[in-house]
Amino acid sequence: MQHDVRGLELTTVSAAATRHIDQAVSDFLNYLTTASAEVKSALAEDPDFVLALCFRGYFLMMLENRAVLPKVHETLDRMKPHLDAVTPRERLHARALEAWATGDLASACLAWEELLTEAPRDLLALKLHHTMTFYTGRSHVLRAVVSSVLGAWDASVPGYGYVQGMYAYALEENGDYAAAERWGREAFDANPEDLWAIHSVAHVMEMQGRSAEGTKWLDYSQDNWAHKNPFKAHVWWHAALFLLAQGDYERALNLYDNELVSVNSPAYVDVSNQASLLKRLEIAGVDVGDRWDVLAEHAETRIEDHMLPFRDVHFCLALTARGNLDGARRQIGSMRAFAADNRGWTANVTKSTLIPLCEAIIAYESGEYGKACDLLWPMRNELALIGGSHAQRDLFAQILGDTAVRGSKLSIARSLLAERVARRPSSKGTWLKYSSVLDELGESDLAKRAEQNAATAAEAG
Numbered sequence: 001m002q003h004d005v006r007g008l009e010l011t012t013v014s015a016a017a018t019r020h021i022d023q024a025v026s027d028f029l030n031y032l033t034t035a036s037a038e039v040k041s042a043l044a045e046d047p048d049f050v051l052a053l054c055f056r057g058y059f060l061m062m063l064e065n066r067a068v069l070p071k072v073h074e075t076l077d078r079m080k081p082h083l084d085a086v087t088p089r090e091r092l093h094a095r096a097l098e099a100w101a102t103g104d105l106a107s108a109c110l111a112w113e114e115l116l117t118e119a120p121r122d123l124l125a126l127k128l129h130h131t132m133t134f135y136t137g138r139s140h141v142l143r144a145v146v147s148s149v150l151g152a153w154d155a156s157v158p159g160y161g162y163v164q165g166m167y168a169y170a171l172e173e174n175g176d177y178a179a180a181e182r183w184g185r186e187a188f189d190a191n192p193e194d195l196w197a198i199h200s201v202a203h204v205m206e207m208q209g210r211s212a213e214g215t216k217w218l219d220y221s222q223d224n225w226a227h228k229n230p231f232k233a234h235v236w237w238h239a240a241l242f243l244l245a246q247g248d249y250e251r252a253l254n255l256y257d258n259e260l261v262s263v264n265s266p267a268y269v270d271v272s273n274q275a276s277l278l279k280r281l282e283i284a285g286v287d288v289g290d291r292w293d294v295l296a297e298h299a300e301t302r303i304e305d306h307m308l309p310f311r312d313v314h315f316c317l318a319l320t321a322r323g324n325l326d327g328a329r330r331q332i333g334s335m336r337a338f339a340a341d342n343r344g345w346t347a348n349v350t351k352s353t354l355i356p357l358c359e360a361i362i363a364y365e366s367g368e369y370g371k372a373c374d375l376l377w378p379m380r381n382e383l384a385l386i387g388g389s390h391a392q393r394d395l396f397a398q399i400l401g402d403t404a405v406r407g408s409k410l411s412i413a414r415s416l417l418a419e420r421v422a423r424r425p426s427s428k429g430t431w432l433k434y435s436s437v438l439d440e441l442g443e444s445d446l447a448k449r450a451e452q453n454a455a456t457a458a459e460a461g
């Protein structure tokens with residue numbers, strides 16, 4: 001038996017394997033590309049080390065590609081003969097991995113939650129819970145679970161800054177912006193390399209319409225994050241969103257070309273961040289040229305993936321934006337078969353939310369704006385299930401707004417835009433759209449007032 005750097009028992013006799021796992025957890029939380037090599041080194045020292053095998057399985061799952069599932073199941077099979085001899089904590093890791101591999105995200109999260117009641121300093125379990133709960137869109141669970149472990153942490157425990165960064169994000173997603181920023185900045189002070197803490201503060205600025213400040217907050221060079229894993233592209237995506245809000249489309253496109261696509265490789269294309277930015281630029285009236293091509297070609301190879309509803313909907317966006325409506329319809333057919341043949345969170349959300357959302361996107365990209373609006377409007381407040389953050393899901397609100405305007409559903413457009421200006425009164429573009437819709441509805445006094453608000457709005461986009 002060994003102990004990790006936070007005092008948790010590890011079922012291995014190898015001190016070297018333990019050091020590698022400690023380093024793997026630290027590198028993983030720090031978004032370094034070296035984390036999986038550390039897991040490999042731990043398994044080279046002790047091939048039967050169950051926690052290291054779980055970590056291997058987790059890394060495979062984080063590739064979010066159906067092609068890895070056989071390897072994950074092989075890893076689960078490898079650890080099975082040893083499960084009776086390991087700690088309950090390590091068994092719960094194995095249970096979480098198994099649930100995750102079968103698309104049962106809620107059960108995976110529950111296994112990590114149960115584990116954290118006994119071992120609140122298990123940073124790996126906390127981070128995985130944070131990440132995968134994020135993909136179920138249950139913000140309240142994010143906050144509940146991070147706050148439930150806080151009592152076991154303080155600055156004397158290695159990795160405390162990461163917990164502060166997670167709490168910051170959980171608070172932000174629950175609308176507690178002042179506390180979120182405080183926790184996020186403290187995490188950043190503890191470790192200025194902590195991308196999640198940087199990201200949490202960026203979220204606060206995004207939600208509060210502080211885009212000029214956000215641009216300064218994320219003023220990093222590409223070299224600065226050269227050693228970070230592809231999550232950095234998501235932080236660049238936030239930087240591009242700040243530019244978009246300020247109407248600086250050229251710099252947003254430059255970020256796309258120089259930073260966002262820099263994480264793509266023959267094996268991995270970061271469709272979510274890239275599709276999300278391109279679609280927002282298009283809604284803002286920007287010609288994005290042939291930038292969809294790479295994404296649509298990649299999405300065509302992932303039509304039958306169904307590893308995460310959030311990822312699937314971005315594949316659909318890429319396919320339809322490029323005009324591959326047949327591909328998107330085939331994807332929906334595959335989603336239907338997947339939802340019918342499987343049980344668990346991913347299958348349930350595919351059926352309840354993902355399929356109707358993708359049908360709306362197909363209608364939108366086919367120019368059937370009225371139909372798209374009819375599909376999206378009733379589900380607009382239930383989209384959290386698809387996963388991701390408020391900022392990410394705002395794209396679907398923007399698409400809905402666009403369908404209402406283009407489909408001449410003016411009362412709906414007015415209502416959506418009223419909601420939007422209330423949430424982000426700093427956005428000149430939103431006030432102008434609101435003014436135009438009010439004008440079309442014959443509400444000229446209100447239209448004039450909205451135009452005046454546009455003239456003084458702090459964000460030019």
Ligand SMILES: [Fe+2]
Binds near residue numbers: 238
């Ligand atoms: Fe984000």
